[in-house]
Amino acid sequence: MASNKGFALPFTHLNDLEKTDAMNAEYSKTFKPNKKSSWSASVSSIIQQFVRPLTEFALKYKKLSIVLLTLACLSLLTSIPFVPHWRTASPKVVIILAANEGGGVLKWKSPQEWSVERSSIANKKHYAKVHGYGLTIKDMTIKKRYSHEWRESWEKVDIMKQTMRQFPETEWFWWLDLHTYIMEPHISLEEHFLDILDNTTYRTLDTFNPLNLPTDIPYTDYQQEIDMIITQDCGGFNLGSFLMRRSSWSEMLLDIWWDPAMYEQMHMQWEHKEQDALETLYSTQAWIREKVGFLPLRKINAFPPGACSDKADDPQYFYHDHDFVINMAGCEWGRDCWGEMEHYKALSKKFQKRWWKFWA
Template structure:
């Protein structure tokens, strides 16, 4: 240093000519080298040289501020809590960047989602459960365009259920409270089943067919309705006719899994397997000498692709309370002949069961119809309750079995001396009990 400069704790008279400065050994004024370590803000610091006054003033006095009031201390504490609760940026382990770098990208939406799931696992599982429940209800239970589009991929749009109903009242008689209740339950049953599997449902109001009443064709219009429905659904393949007094007992079973995925295995072509009408089969070669070999065979060509109509048989013959018919040239020809006025005008007094007797007559006298006709065990699509088919009350092939969980029950003939509403209500309760989940059975 230059001459005349002083150094704290050193003598100011060091010679500049010696090229160096030395610490002074002579006694000088005392310098404070220590402060009191007392934690009290009012403690005094003493000089080590003379132990005299010269104490330290309080911190607030030294800074020139007044002591903080209680309100200010409370506000400061509140602001500190608020600042600690604000979100902070952490180093991103996924990208290796921090918010201070210009290339920081963070974890994005999925990163934030993973972080939230890790912080609140219980809330995450509850939200996932709610989402799954909503999708199940929206796509599986309700009738909406999205569910229909998804089910259409599985082939549900190829099936049309035709339900005969008299929503406006009967042609010959008025409907009472029980008749309305039967109709309501039957329609609800078919609607729920069709919506569940994505099938089309066409409810045909037979009361609009009063123009047939003067021709004694109140039941014959079934053929005309099928033709109309085929025109209405040009892309559908199979049409399932159901009478009003039918009830689907197993709604969890689709038509594909029940019948059409293995059609040839669940049907039979040879009527001799069960032949209550004693129809001669195969056709007599002497009487029908002009038919080909396929028509002469008892099983036709024995291929599932050639099946165009599926009919169950009860104790009295063909039963059309529940049957299937396929869109094809064969079916168009059959329906035209079936609906021909020449037939009903000449035979309506002889054919007690109308359209059923007509089909039996055509099957017997027109061998070509046999090549496209298949029969199905009655209990697969048309089981009877006790009281129907009184001629054979113990036949296990006809009556509904709760143990075997038959697919459909048909209260055929219940309007003649039986209680249609009582039977349908009873089978509805059975179906609900058999198909309810464990929560319905135990609670």
């Protein structure tokens, strides 16, 4: 400013500048009476109305605006502590998809396997997007810490715990194996069963009990809220598709599910590892039993004709048109996973196609 004083500038005050600006504007208007204010001009003048005070503010309080801008960037773009962050509401349900099961260093993944994995992931991604659920894809490659005979296939529990930490606000966690396909993606879990749990689930094994577990154990109080939703197939509990609610109960179950003293005694009998362990806990411990609800298999876990082959004439296990989810359980043991996946993918596409979409 000091150097400016040397020049004989006619306007030394800001007010004077503004005055001339206003005069100029008036002048041009009077000079061109037919000038129509175009649409773009009016928009830009509106924008200027908002921008001008902002720029003036920024120029006037430079330091303050730098601080504010930094804070805004930190809040919106990072997750550092001590700064409030804008977050979108966390999803009510998180889908856990187990990918790469048994993969790793032992074998190459074939093109079919890649394709199955892509289809399955795309299907869950689409479903999660439609209903605003979270989706987390967990890698189940063979790791050294599970290589001991006793720890084989126990990642499920650890992944569940890990996901609960990852989504601290989410209530329900839906575990899905890789070889599943959501056939009716327009159905939300809430309308399907979550909002009407009491009416859709059964909690005693009086009616359907493929394993002949004891139906009645002392001290069981079925008034408790359901914290875990599973299904039963022809061979007992099926953990290919199940849900768990965040609670102190589920925290405790995930903690005690694998117990060395129990597993040491039972690992010869427990062929299906965590599934058998859960069955044993269910049949002996009232606190487990009173929080578990069962859904009919076809509700979230329908089987293709190849699975449960010794019960092939029992329709309650097998996929009917418009069932919610198909689980190609055991397709890697002698069946064609890719073929089944492609078949059900095409079927789902056919069912989801609307009449007005004639070009698709």
